[in-house]
Amino acid sequence: MDLLDIFSDYTVVVVTLGSALLGMVSGLLGTFSVLRRQSLIGDGVSHSALPGVVAAFLITGAKNTAVLLTGALISGLLALLLILTAIKHSKLKFDAALAAVMSSFFGLGTVLLTCAQKLPDSTQAGIHGFIYGQASSMLLRDVVTISVCGIFILAVVLLLWKELKAFVFDRAFAKQLGIPCKRINLILSFLTVLSVIIGIQTVGVVLMSAMLIAPAAAARQWCDKLWEMAALSALFGGISGAAGAVIGALSEGMPTGPSIVITAGIITVLSLLFAPRRGIIYRMMLRRKAGEVHYGHGD
Amino acid sequence: MEDFAVKIQGLTVAYDAKPVLSDIDLEIPKGRLTAVMGPNGAGKTTLLKSLLGLIPKVKGEVEFSCVRGKPPKIGYVPQSESIDTDFPVTVLDVVLMGCYGRLGWIRRPSKEDKEFSMEMLSKMKMEQYWDRQISRLSGGQQQRMFIARALAQKADIYFMDEPFKGVDAATEKAIIEILKELRSGGKTVVAVHHDLSTAPEYFDWVTFINNRVIANGPIEQVFVGENLSRTYKAGGVT
Amino acid sequence: MDMAIEIQLIAALTAAGCAIPGSFLLLRRMSMVSDSITHTILLGIVLAFFMVQDLSSPLLLIGAAAMGPVTVWLTELLVKTRLLSEDSATGIVFPLLFSIAVILITRYAGSAHLDTDSVLLGELVFAPFDRLTVFGVDIGAKGLYLSGGLFLLNVTLLLIFFKELQITSFDPVLAAVLGFSPTLMNYGLMTAASLTAVGAFEAVGSILVTAFMIAPPAAAYLLTEDLKKLPVTAVIIGAASGILGYHTAVFLEVSIAGCMAVWTGIFFMAAFVYNVIKRKRGAAAKC
Numbered sequence: 001m002d003l004l005d006i007f008s009d010y011t012v013v014v015v016t017l018g019s020a021l022l023g024m025v026s027g028l029l030g031t032f033s034v035l036r037r038q039s040l041i042g043d044g045v046s047h048s049a050l051p052g053v054v055a056a057f058l059i060t061g062a063k064n065t066a067v068l069l070t071g072a073l074i075s076g077l078l079a080l081l082l083i084l085t086a087i088k089h090s091k092l093k094f095d096a097a098l099a100a101v102m103s104s105f106f107g108l109g110t111v112l113l114t115c116a117q118k119l120p121d122s123t124q125a126g127i128h129g130f131i132y133g134q135a136s137s138m139l140l141r142d143v144v145t146i147s148v149c150g151i152f153i154l155a156v157v158l159l160l161w162k163e164l165k166a167f168v169f170d171r172a173f174a175k176q177l178g179i180p181c182k183r184i185n186l187i188l189s190f191l192t193v194l195s196v197i198i199g200i201q202t203v204g205v206v207l208m209s210a211m212l213i214a215p216a217a218a219a220r221q222w223c224d225k226l227w228e229m230a231a232l233s234a235l236f237g238g239i240s241g242a243a244g245a246v247i248g249a250l251s252e253g254m255p256t257g258p259s260i261v262i263t264a265g266i267i268t269v270l271s272l273l274f275a276p277r278r279g280i281i282y283r284m285m286l287r288r289k290a291g292e293v294h295y296g297h298g299d
Numbered sequence: 300m301e302d303f304a305v306k307i308q309g310l311t312v313a314y315d316a317k318p319v320l321s322d323i324d325l326e327i328p329k330g331r332l333t334a335v336m337g338p339n340g341a342g343k344t345t346l347l348k349s350l351l352g353l354i355p356k357v358k359g360e361v362e363f364s365c366v367r368g369k370p371p372k373i374g375y376v377p378q379s380e381s382i383d384t385d386f387p388v389t390v391l392d393v394v395l396m397g398c399y400g401r402l403g404w405i406r407r408p409s410k411e412d413k414e415f416s417m418e419m420l421s422k423m424k425m426e427q428y429w430d431r432q433i434s435r436l437s438g439g440q441q442q443r444m445f446i447a448r449a450l451a452q453k454a455d456i457y458f459m460d461e462p463f464k465g466v467d468a469a470t471e472k473a474i475i476e477i478l479k480e481l482r483s484g485g486k487t488v489v490a491v492h493h494d495l496s497t498a499p500e501y502f503d504w505v506t507f508i509n510n511r512v513i514a515n516g517p518i519e520q521v522f523v524g525e526n527l528s529r530t531y532k533a534g535g536v537t
Numbered sequence: 538m539d540m541a542i543e544i545q546l547i548a549a550l551t552a553a554g555c556a557i558p559g560s561f562l563l564l565r566r567m568s569m570v571s572d573s574i575t576h577t578i579l580l581g582i583v584l585a586f587f588m589v590q591d592l593s594s595p596l597l598l599i600g601a602a603a604m605g606p607v608t609v610w611l612t613e614l615l616v617k618t619r620l621l622s623e624d625s626a627t628g629i630v631f632p633l634l635f636s637i638a639v640i641l642i643t644r645y646a647g648s649a650h651l652d653t654d655s656v657l658l659g660e661l662v663f664a665p666f667d668r669l670t671v672f673g674v675d676i677g678a679k680g681l682y683l684s685g686g687l688f689l690l691n692v693t694l695l696l697i698f699f700k701e702l703q704i705t706s707f708d709p710v711l712a713a714v715l716g717f718s719p720t721l722m723n724y725g726l727m728t729a730a731s732l733t734a735v736g737a738f739e740a741v742g743s744i745l746v747t748a749f750m751i752a753p754p755a756a757a758y759l760l761t762e763d764l765k766k767l768p769v770t771a772v773i774i775g776a777a778s779g780i781l782g783y784h785t786a787v788f789l790e791v792s793i794a795g796c797m798a799v800w801t802g803i804f805f806m807a808a809f810v811y812n813v814i815k816r817k818r819g820a821a822a823k824c
Contacts, residue, residue, distance in 0.1 A: 039628045
């Protein structure tokens with residue numbers, strides 16, 4: 001298949017579109033997670049979603065995306081709530097609570113999975129797709145679901161932009177301004193969980209954290225303003241999603257999820273190296289120039 | 300002519316293109332209580348960390364003068380905020396760590412080490428808190444504990460990062476007592492200090508830093524308006 | 538030995554072995570690093586496989602164990618640029634390495650049946666069937682010796698290097714000033730954690746290793762303020778999770794490793810609740 005062929009292939013267009021949208025959404029939400037030093041929340045939530053997915057299947061017997069996603073959402077939110085409660089009421093730190101909760105939730109998920117596997121109509125493909133992502137089996141219906149979620153998330157973010165901005169940068173100050181921090185925290189958590197859940201479909205549990213972090217980390221190197229960073233992060237995420245999907249379609253045996261992540265990784269590394277002011281190469285050149293000025297005399 | 304404890308020549312430390320410390324030429328005198336002062340971001344803590352060997356330098360030489368023919372032992376008192384107080388250690392555990400340098404790898408602290416640590420705690424009037432987990436201490440008590448730890452190191456030079464920050468009056472007195480005792484014992488103290496009003500009282504030597512050395516010398520001579528304004532001038536550090 | 542007892546022993550020893558390095562990962566704010574290395578193990582296995590083309594070679598395990606320090610080193614490299622936070626770097630490095638592993642497997646090792654699922658998910662039920670024979674004598678399940686050996690190794694290292702672990706975890710600046718290299722200790726800890734994780738994945742799969750490395754120490758962290766008691770408590774909770782997990786799994790006919798992980802979660806929550814009640818009572822008593 002060459003490039004022209006693939007864009008006339010319906011499945012490929014669907015997958016590319018869906019992956020791009022997912023990338024954009026995780027890029028957008030990732031901005032907030034990264035700035036709040038809660039980058040790994042994507043990893044935690046994605047692991048915690050497993051019991052919800054399987055439970056939804058066990059309870060409803062249905063395997064359609066919306067049902068499973070709802071289960072994942074509930075499970076992810078529950079886990080996040082437990083984590084936040086644990087930190088608030090004990091000396092436990094965020095990373096420890098995250099690791100403890102997400103891994104035991106995942107354990108619960110595997111238990112439920114072995115329950116499900118005893119049922120006549122279940123398949124092993126469930127957990128496989130969950131761990132590695134199943135972008136290539138995306139349907140138009142799924143893209144619609146993702147778009148709806150994406151628009152919802154974008155709307156909430158735009159609506160609450162001022163509050164989110166204050167909350168992320170200086171929580172104490174935001175409180176003084178009268179912003180309901182607890183509520184904003186919950187809303188942000190909810191949006192993050194939602195974007196993680198829909199992201200898992202493309203890249204799977206293990207790789208999800210990269211989709212939340214890499215585009216945002218890359219964008220940070222270029223922008224100092226929050227809205228610029230969020231927009232660029234969404235762009236980087238979208239590009240990674242689309243590029244990964246296209247690579248997956250173009251060559252046999254290139255799995256989509258990892259291709260997306262590697263694209264995102266390349267964008268990040270290039271940003272770290274070449275961004276003006278913060279970029280490593282840039283700083284090295286500056287240092288050399290500074291060295292000439294400083295050490296020029298005498299040496 | 301003062302004996303020096305530390306001689307610094309041409310020290311430059313940078314994280315990025317802009318150096319935090321430029322061409323520092325400095326002699327820190329032996330047996331004196333030296334205050335390192337300057338505005339925020341002037342490089343005071345960087346200087347300390349650099350002398351402790353924790354940050355690589357771009358260029359420059361640092362020389363420690365020997366004590367009894369050997370390289371001097373270096374004591375360190377951190378800012379309490381840089382320490383995780385939820386860590387499961389007691390006050391005695393922390394002070395005992397000061398002895399670890401003498402033990403080297405693998406060897407365990409002995410009963411004598413424990414008794415010596417308790418002695419250092421009594422010196423800082425903290426012996427009754429010996430088995431308390433450290434988050435249960437006030438800021439001043441934590442500071443006294445860290446000084447006791449530094450004393451347990453039996454060091455020749457003591458580097459302290461803002462030892463008087465946020466402490467109560469009783470702790471302040473206790474710390475001054477100890478500093479004076481150290482000086483009479485011929486030890487050297489180098490402390491990053493933030494409070495201009497108390498510096499002339501507590502210290503006898505001052506180094507003003509603002510990316511470069513602005514002034515360095517006995518406090519009666521150097522702690523004057525001109526040096527102060529040059530160090531702390533508005534917008535001095537970008 | 539009775540199969541059921543063998544499985545329980547392996548379960549208990551595996552979980553207990555993980556709890557020891559896990560205690561210090563937790564204290565050093567490196568809990569998520571355990572998750573990170575359990576995923577990058579796959580790349581180590583794949584690279585080693587490409588070198589020897591033999592699925593049963595011990596080089597695979599060495600490659601896997603080596604990925605722990607390599608992952609940490611790459612993460613630190615990114616952090617040193619001062620452009621990324623520690624957690625961001627972690628969350629980028631391991632997915633990248635995992636992606637490379639999956640791509641390599643899909644493209645080049647498809648015919649070799651490198652079963653990624655068994656690496657990631659594992660299953661204790663089969664452990665008793667993998668026997669260790671010495672001079673033709675069956676001396677027990679391989680898993681027993683692996684988990685037992687790693688447990689003993691961790692206990693030994695803990696006893697020898699306790700004060701070094703303590704000081705480099707609590708105040709790395711002082712440790713450096715006193716001549717204990719925090720970097721050396723860090724990589725030593727990572728190597729031990731890596732070896733333990735690799736040993737554990739045979740039994741419980743690598744994804745669940747985090748549950749045994751972090752949840753019991755997290756519970757212990759909430760139950761004791763004494764560093765000497767923390768790993769011990771974590772080991773006991775880990776072992777208990779192993780045994781209880783086994784019995785629950787057998788009763789419900791589900792995954793043993795999964796049940797073990799759920800039990801670590803139960804202990805964790807129980808410890809949390811106990812801790813909250815104790816604090817409230819302590820605060821009330823002061824009034």
